[in-house]
Amino acid sequence: MMARTRRGMTERHQKIMDFIVERYEAGFPPSIREIGEAAGISSTSVVTYYLKQLTEMNLIERDPKFSRAVRPTHVSNKDVFRIPILGPIAAGLPILVPDAQVAYIGDEINGVDVARSLLPEREKARELFALQVQGDSMIDAMINDGDIVILKRAVEARNGEMVAIWLPEKDETTLKYFFKEKNHYRLQPANPTMSPIFISKDAPLEIKGKVVMVIRKLETTAA
Amino acid sequence: MMARTRRGMTERHQKIMDFIVERYEAGFPPSIREIGEAAGISSTSVVTYYLKQLTEMNLIERDPKFSRAVRPTHVSNKDVFRIPILGPIAAGLPILVPDAQVAYIGDEINGVDVARSLLPEREKARELFALQVQGDSMIDAMINDGDIVILKRAVEARNGEMVAIWLPEKDETTLKYFFKEKNHYRLQPANPTMSPIFISKDAPLEIKGKVVMVIRKLETTAA
DNA sequence: CTTGACACAGAACGTATGTTCGTGTATTAT
DNA sequence: ATAATACACGAACATACGTTCTGTGTCAAG
Numbered sequence: 056m057m058a059r060t061r062r063g064m065t066e067r068h069q070k071i072m073d074f075i076v077e078r079y080e081a082g083f084p085p086s087i088r089e090i091g092e093a094a095g096i097s098s099t100s101v102v103t104y105y106l107k108q109l110t111e112m113n114l115i116e117r118d119p120k121f122s123r124a125v126r127p128t129h130v131s132n133k134d135v136f137r138i139p140i141l142g143p144i145a146a147g148l149p150i151l152v153p154d155a156q157v158a159y160i161g162d163e164i165n166g167v168d169v170a171r172s173l174l175p176e177r178e179k180a181r182e183l184f185a186l187q188v189q190g191d192s193m194i195d196a197m198i199n200d201g202d203i204v205i206l207k208r209a210v211e212a213r214n215g216e217m218v219a220i221w222l223p224e225k226d227e228t229t230l231k232y233f234f235k236e237k238n239h240y241r242l243q244p245a246n247p248t249m250s251p252i253f254i255s256k257d258a259p260l261e262i263k264g265k266v267v268m269v270i271r272k273l274e275t276t277a278a
Numbered sequence: 279m280m281a282r283t284r285r286g287m288t289e290r291h292q293k294i295m296d297f298i299v300e301r302y303e304a305g306f307p308p309s310i311r312e313i314g315e316a317a318g319i320s321s322t323s324v325v326t327y328y329l330k331q332l333t334e335m336n337l338i339e340r341d342p343k344f345s346r347a348v349r350p351t352h353v354s355n356k357d358v359f360r361i362p363i364l365g366p367i368a369a370g371l372p373i374l375v376p377d378a379q380v381a382y383i384g385d386e387i388n389g390v391d392v393a394r395s396l397l398p399e400r401e402k403a404r405e406l407f408a409l410q411v412q413g414d415s416m417i418d419a420m421i422n423d424g425d426i427v428i429l430k431r432a433v434e435a436r437n438g439e440m441v442a443i444w445l446p447e448k449d450e451t452t453l454k455y456f457f458k459e460k461n462h463y464r465l466q467p468a469n470p471t472m473s474p475i476f477i478s479k480d481a482p483l484e485i486k487g488k489v490v491m492v493i494r495k496l497e498t499t500a501a
Numbered sequence: 502c503t504t505g506a507c508a509c510a511g512a513a514c515g516t517a518t519g520t521t522c523g524t525g526t527a528t529t530a531t
Numbered sequence: 532a533t534a535a536t537a538c539a540c541g542a543a544c545a546t547a548c549g550t551t552c553t554g555t556g557t558c559a560a561g
Contacts, residue, residue, distance in 0.1 A: 067538095079305060082349050083341075086518060098540045103520070118306075122518055122547065123346055126305050135358060135393045170358045170391030173495065191470050197420050197494075199468060207498060217496050245422060247414050269494035271420075272396065273440050275430060290508095310549060321510045326550070345517065345548055504561080510554085518547065529536070 070094040071105050072114060076127050084123045136174060137166040138205055140185045144219070146192030146227050167203055167270065174267065182208050183267065186219075195244040196230040202271045204230070206264035217245065217266040223259045230266060293317040294328050295337060299350045307346045359397065361428055363388045363408045367442070369415030369450050390426055390493065397490065405431050406490065409442075418467040419453040425494045427453070429487035440468065440489040446482045453489060 064072075074093040078085045085093070091102045106125065109115045118124035167185050174183075188202045196217075198204065204219070212218045212233045220229050220242065231242035231252075240260060243251040254260055287295075297316040301308045308316070314325045329348065332338045341347035390408050397406075411425045419440075421427065427442075435441045435456045443452050443465065454465035454475075463483060466474040477483055 065538095082302060082305075083307060083344060083347055084305065086345075087520095088518070096539085098542095099519075100521080100541080101539055104538080119519085121306060122309070124306055135395075168393030168395040170393055172358075172391040173493070194420065194469055194471065197417065197422050199420050216498055246417055248417065265498045266496045267498055268496060269492075270396070271492035273489045273491060275439055275488045275490060288508095309547075311547080319509085321512095322549070323511080323551075324509055327508080342549085502561100504559105506559090507557080509556085511552105512554105513552080514550085516548080516550100518545105520544085520546100522543085523541090525538100525540080527536105527538080529534100531532100531534075 067094055067096070067105060068109065071102070072109065072127070075115060075125055079126050084125050086123050135168045136171055136183070137168050138183050138185045139166045140187055140203065142186060143189040144186035144193075144204060144228060145189040146229065167205070169205065169268070169270075184208070184264070193230055195246050195249050197245040198230060198269055199271060202269055204266055205268040205270070207267050209265045210262050212262055212265055219263045219266060221261040221263055222254070223261065228263075233262070290317055290319070290328060291332065294325070295332065295350070298338060298348055302349050307348050309346050358391045359394055359406070360389045360391050361406050361408045363390060363410055363426065365409060366412040367409035367416075367427060367451060368412040369452065390428070392428065392491065392493075407431070407487075416453055418469050418472050420468040421453060421492055422494060425492055427489055428491040428493070430490050432488045433485050435485055435488055442486040442489060444484040444486055445477070446484065451486075456485070 071090055071094050074085060074090055078089075087099045087102045087106075090106075091097065091099055094102070094105075096102055096105075106115065106117065110117060113128055116126055116128050183205060185203050185205045188198055188200060188204060191200055193199075193202075206219055209218070214234045216233055217230060218233045220231060220233070221227075222229065229242065231244060234241040234243060239256055240254045241251050242254060294313055294317050297308060297313055301312075310322045310325045310329075313329075314320065314322060317325070317328075319325055319328075329338065329340065333340060336351055339349055339351050406428060408426050408428045411421055411423060411427060414423055416422070416425075429442055432441070437457045439456055440453060441456045443454060443456075444450075445452065452465065454467060457464040457466060462479055463477045464474050465477060
């Protein structure tokens with residue numbers, strides 16, 4: 056029956072959290088009994104027990120004045136993903152990639168909101184991060200100074216995907232379409248007027264992520 | 279006490295709708311009694327009475343299985359703007375600009391959802407439209423085949439803004455940074471390695487809109 | 502004047518909902 | 532061994548909630 060190791064998230068905590076998030080994002084927060092049913096708990100008191108813990112862990116908020124008044128603290132507004140901007144990206148800089156499991160409770164310092172409908176499938180929020188392009192070094196990827204690049208954590212890629220690559224031999228970060236060919240990797244610039252570069256399969260090459268989206272915001276003075 | 283003119287919205291309908299929208303967007307739909315209190319109605323049966331009408335008017339949806347299960351039908355998801363994609367944009371094509379007041383109720387045939395936080399200020403949804411880039415003719419604007427360009431209706435621009443311009447003499451649509459200088463307009467490509475073009479102030483030049491945002495979606499195969 | 506649709510109030514009823522309390526059982530610490 | 536702790540169940544209870552039924556006043560049509 057697995058005791059809780061000490062202040063950790065058990066499977067039940069997780070199940071309850073997931074259900075609350077799902078229902079909250081759907082617009083209708085659940086009742087105690089609905090949570091119990093979803094998590095396979097027969098007694099409402101056990102749900103209350105877990106809800107109290109989740110509240111203390113600061114993962115949910117409740118309002119005792121209303122029924123069904125429970126919501127995840129991290130406010131992942133239903134239709135929008137807030138993707139954290141982890142730092143700059145430039146040819147001369149290595150890429151900051153988050154560790155496997157960054158706490159998703161983490162206070163979002165800086166982020167972009169992206170409509171979920173724009174994201175492929177049901178991406179895990181955990182897998183996505185954003186970098187802001189610094190300088191003109193990405194112009195061969197048709198990416199401008201100030202653009203925001205949204206990436207998905209990945210260490211390998213399939214042919215035709217645009218990836219962020221760190222080339223240790225050149226001390227260089229680059230964004231290119233990736234193709235694995237007979238004896239080499241072909242890294243193709245997005246700009247069709249530019250030529251690909253070829254990297255030997257023996258040479259070091261670190262894929263840091265797949266490019267999912269590029270967002271460019273232009274300034275317009277108030278009309 | 280003002281009779282209902284016949285299938286219209288009275289002040290009470292409006293108050294109730296507003297309250298439901300407010301609460302739904304806040305994440306906690308209201309109970310019958312809460313609606314009553316907000317609308318100054320003393321009897322729950324009267325609230326039910328109005329809720330039934332609003333349901334028939336197709337303004338709200340209810341689920342009798344759950345309490346507080348009421349939501350506005352029109353789902354004006356507060357965090358997201360749906361911007362209609364009106365058609366393609368390419369160097370050889372004129373731009374389709376919507377007339378001053380296109381009905382925003384219009385069934386959204388095709389559109390992009392954009393988080394409101396990404397848009398400058400509180401843009402009027404009416405003023406924005408999107409075009410999808412066709413072909414490689416916009417590469418000097420660092421814009422790719424398939425990119426989505428979000429524009430704001432405009433017929434003039436200030437220096438430094440990126441605008442969509444129709445050049446009648448060349449039969450050409452172009453996206454350039456706009457600068458009005460002594461004797462000419464300077465149209466500067468976004469790509470810093472490319473040279474500006476100059477247009478005489480006497481030559482015809484139609485500004486069709488200001489570029490507000492560019493969105494590039496990349497395909498990634500399922501992990 | 503009567504009729505009926507409309508807008509509203511109040512009460513009653515059954516179920517939903519959240520809280521609390523008593524109990525039991527492993528596991529861990531002393 | 533004993534006590535404390537974490538986890539779980541079920542019952543009981545007061546209140547919240549949605550539905551339904553009865554009644555009242557207004558207004559326009561007949």
